Every structure is written in C-alpha cells, then in structure tokens.
C-alpha cells in the first residue's frame with residue numbers, strides 16, 4: 434500500500450500529467466507569465482463553471498479577502514462579523530485593514546456560522562458579514578442574505594474550502610457557493626479542492642462596478658497603465674498557475690465525487706460509534722469535503738493521534754485554537770468561555786486523510802486503525 438497522506442497531490446498529478454505539462458509549456462513558450470491570455474481564459478472558464486459574471490484572479494485566498502474588503506470601501510472602525518471557528522486568514526485581513534473583527538460562535542453540527550449568532554453581534558458599526566463555508570459545506574446563505582438586507586450589510590463569502598459546492602435555495606434551484614453574497618473569495622492553495630502548484634486566489638461577483646474596481650485594486654489600483662485610481666496592491670495569478678488550474682477545473686466535479694466516496698466510506702465505518710460523531714450534512718448544501726472532520730467523545734485525542742501515527746496514518750486537528758483565543762488576536766472583548774461551541778469543537782474535532790486519490794485499501798486500513806484504538 435502507498436504511503437497514506439492527508440493530501441496526495443502527486444498521485445493526482447500523475448493522472449493529468451500530459452495535460453498539465455502541455456499547459457505549463459505553452460505558458461513558457463508564449464512567456465505570458467503574469468496576466469495574459471491563459472489567466473483570462475481560466476477566469477472565463479471558472480466564471481462559466483460557477484455561473485457568476487466576474488472572476489477576478491489574484492495572488493492567494495488571503496489577498497482575495499483583503500481586496501474584497503478594500504473594494505467595498507470598508508474603513509477603520511467598521512465592524513465585520515465572522516466566525517471564531519475558521520482559518521486565521523479570515524480575521525487577519527480584517528485586522529490588517531484596521532477594521533474590527535467581531536467574532537461569533539458556530540453551529541455544533543455543521544461547524545458553520547449561524548444566523549442567530551450574527552444577529553446577536555450586529556451594532557450600528559457593523560458593515561459586513563464574512564460567512565466561511567467551513568470544510569466544504571455551505572453556511573446558511575439565504576438567512577444570512579436576509580439579515581444583510583435588513584441591516585444593509587455587505588456579505589463576503591469565504592469560499593476557500595468549498596469551491597464547487599451547491600447551495601440549494603428555498604425554491605429548489607442551486608447556486609454555487611461564493612456566488613450568493615456581494616463578493617465571494619476563494620483560494621487555489623495546492624491542498625484546496627481546486628489547487629494550483631503554488632499560491633493563487635480569486636474574487637467572484639455578479640456586480641459590474643465592484644468587478645471593475647477589484648481588477649484595478651489587484652493591479653496597483655490602475656485601470657490605465659501608470660494612472661492610479663485607487664490605492665491597490667500587487668496580487669496577480671501567474672500564467673503557469675492559471676494553466677494548471679484550467680486543467681484541474683475540468684476535473685473538479687470528478688474530484689468532488691472522489692472525496693464524497695471517501696466520506697461515505699468513513700460515514701459507514703464510524704456510524705453509531707460510541708466515541709465518534711461523523712460530520713453532519715446540512716440539508717441546504719451538498720458537501721465537497723475539503724476536510725472530513727469528526728468529533729471525538731470521551732476519548733483522548735492526543736492518544737488517538739499517537740496511535741494512528743504509529744500505524745502510518747496521519748491525523749490533523751482543524752482548528753486547535755479558536756480565533757478569539759489566538760495570541761495575536763488577544764482582545765479585551767473576548768475571553769475563554771465566550772464561545773462554548775467553538776471552544777468545544779477545538780478540543781474535540783479531528784480530521785482524517787481526505788483527497789481525490791483514496792482507494793478502498795487505504796480507506797479500510799485507516800478506518801480499521803481508528804476502530805482498533807477503541808478496542
């Protein structure tokens with residue numbers, strides 16, 4: 434059996450090597466290293482796939498969040514509501530721009546931000562909400578959009594972990610996550626569901642005005658070369674990354690199916706287990722399983738990790754420390770105990786290997802190894 438990894442990018446590459454290598458070589462042959470036709474083509478193809486009007490590519494997912502907030506004209510002192518149970522990037526850019534991150538607790542089953550928590554955090558300084566589609570499943574977008582409308586707030590979806598997921602609207606129609614709010618942000622970090630061979634990111638929007646502004650902001654704030662209309666940044670997607678992403682985009686649905694296969698295997702293996710709660714499915718979203726994250730009950734997580742590692746099975750904890758308890762974000766407004774759900778999750782969740790190349794032999798070995806721990 435091959436080495437088991439959290440993410441197996443090498444086996445994935447082997448299967449698409451011919452297409453990917455050809456794409457990379459074309460970029461080199463045409464020297465369109467930054468911007469250029471390959472990037473434009475990828476943006477167009479992604480826009481078609483997501484059914485969104487504009488895709489503005491940029492350097493990484495963190496930049497995508499930052500330029501989204503810049504394009505909305507958020508100012509120091511403005512409050513932005515997001516979840517305490519997420520990767521740091523979400524709050525990082527809020528803080529970097531001098532905005533005030535307002536953190537809230539999450540749902541114990543889906544791990545996503547809740548409309549109730551958002552409502553409870555709104556003040557007259559609130560300007561935006563950043564729902565994160567954590568681990569590959571949509572946050573409750575329609576309820577969030579209703580709140581945003583009621584209070585005139587912008588919604589920026591952090592779609593870094595859920596690209597390709599569908600949100601099922603009340604009327605039964607489907608919309609891709611990241612295309613429901615005013616702006617959606619995504620990451621092409623290698624281990625993400627649509628991953629490059631380096632960094633990359635994008636902002637998604639149906640809003641023409643915001644799209645035009647974003648295109649300028651990611652390129653030094655200029656629409657016409659050397660005329661700067663906005664204070665911008667330098668955050669662009671490389672041609673080589675775009676060529677790779679364009680190939681992988683054609684496989685994205687197949688990749689999501691492979692992830693779901695592995696998830697079902699895990700679901701079955703751990704169903705009704707005394708110490709394990711498998712990830713809940715939210716009825717208004719499908720799941721693209723960026724991570725397969727379970728909750729551990731009445732058992733020692735470190736010991737489980739040690740047991741699995743001794744058997745050559747990696748296990749990770751996403752995320753061990755909630756944002757409101759991170760050292761760099763220490764703030765008089767928050768203390769331990771403020772967000773009991775998030776804090777409980779940080780102490781109890783664990784994630785098993787999840788990627789596009791898992792086979793039954795590996796899945797059996799992993800699940801057997803986990804079950805053995807409790808014997």
Ligand SMILES: *Cc1c(COP(=O)(O)O)cnc(C)c1O
Pocket residue numbers: 493494495496519520522523565591593594619620621622632633634
């Ligand atoms: C990965 C990630 C980001 C940041 O993306 P980068 O491309 O790594 O900058 C932001 N938010 C979430 C939830 C992520 O998982």
